[in-house]
Amino acid sequence: MSPAKRPDQRVAVIIPAKDEAQRIAATVRACRSIPRVDLVVVVDDGSTDGTQDHARAAGAVTVRHSVSRGKASAMETGASVVGMRDYVDGPARLLLFIDADLGDSAASCSELVPPVIDGVADMAIAAPPRQAGAGGRGRVVRAARAAIARATGWEPVAPLSGQRCLSREAYEAAVPLAEGWGVEVGLSIDVLVAGFAVIEVPCDITHRVTGNDRAGTLHRAAQYKDVVRAIAYRRFRRQRVASSLYESAAEQQSPFHAYRALATAETDDAGPAESAQQTPQHTEAAQEARRS
Template identity: 80%
Template sequence: MSPTPSRELHPDQPSEQRVAVIIPARDEADRIAATVRACRSVPRVDLVVVVDDGSTDGTQDHARAAGAVTVRHSVTRGKASALETGASVVGMRDYVDGPARLLLFIDADLGDSAAACSELVSPIVDGVADMAIAVPPKQVGAGGRGRVVRAARSAIASTTGWAPVAPLSGQRCLTRRAYEAGAPLAEGWGVEVGLSIDVLVAGMTVIEVPCDITHRVTGNDPAGRLHRASQYKDVLRAILGRRLRRHRVPSKAFDEAVRKQSPFHAYRAWTGPADSAA
């Protein structure tokens, strides 16, 4: 069902920042309802949007029954397209006056643990960062050897100076301005790497936050290896596209930030292109 465009009235307390959750989902009928309910319990969340990306099961019906606004892609378009659709829906439902909602990206398979992503909201509301990224505990049963993670971390570090703990984490809270810095989003599984680079190149601040979340892991079976190969390809595509455009923070600008960075502290490489002229 396509959402009806609407512009909501401004809340009674204009100073209270609201948050919209966006959940891209494909064939997640077994978990989506629990994820939606957990997201609705997060303080400041007043809108949960599930984008059903071409599911063949009852994902959309379960999400709607749990209280989400739903929109469906008739064919699978990929995670980036689903997030962009969700952001558009939120934009249509934002308040006439006052601040745009913060966007909280949540993976569909988190289930009840999605409530722990409430930890991502405070750094944005308090002005500590423009984008907060969840760092989950080590997931039991994961079959990868870290190749994709290392490639993503290395690319982000060489481009912006920042060496994230969880460069592929999909759980992110960000301002509308930070989202627009990354739009159009990198395709496929390159979304997270692209966002991290784009937000930092734009002169904004990121922070990682430990969150006690659990999700479905990919094992070392053929399906798991195929998934990681696809993920690796998309990450490399996002990296290469930015390198070809020379989309990066000049190393002279982030030298000082690199020396001062530490895990779980806010990081900003520079204040934007004006730094390069200084």
């Protein structure tokens, strides 16, 4: 990625949504307030409520799946819609994926755009504060973090964060996206294996949390299953970086610094790779965020 700034770069927000009629309008309005955003696409993934109508009334371009096809499919549909609306004589829009339940706090995702605009990273990921009332014991988060670290050397603070801004090139390196709740883990591994740089950025966002009731337990079980599936698929296909190639970057990494494992992904006949790089950015509250 060129380090040169791109002052004319535009951003498209893509919001996968299912049964979010109560929150989607606030989320769309917040996203439209983000600088450089000139397009908000909501993909209604088979909702049974008025999600699409509320999103359209708030100013979003809407697309609807007649039946639920999952978050990854909704993200891919949104990216395709953005591609069809990109300017012929300008750069492809950056893709800013945002969860539908953020409401007004989605405006804080504006912090994800500058690192990609300025060439610091190819994908910026939101690291949210600890969410009050969240259940679970962090099993899914730990499994996701460990898998990303084994594959790339990077230990993210928020491995399951759905708020991500990335270049079109980084996105294309990760498609087809991992299914279900494994999409974020798959994105992180695939983008890093392809030689792109990632960075986490603290964002003051809030979303609906799952508690310790039966519904919350079932949700976390489904999430864990999808994450494990995404991990297993990438292990089987050897989508990883040789530890000898990311060793230096892994040793030097710290939260909220850009991380690049290497420039060339490992293959059976892997050649020499460019040296790993890191660029300091957003260092405050790093250790506290990792502990949470």
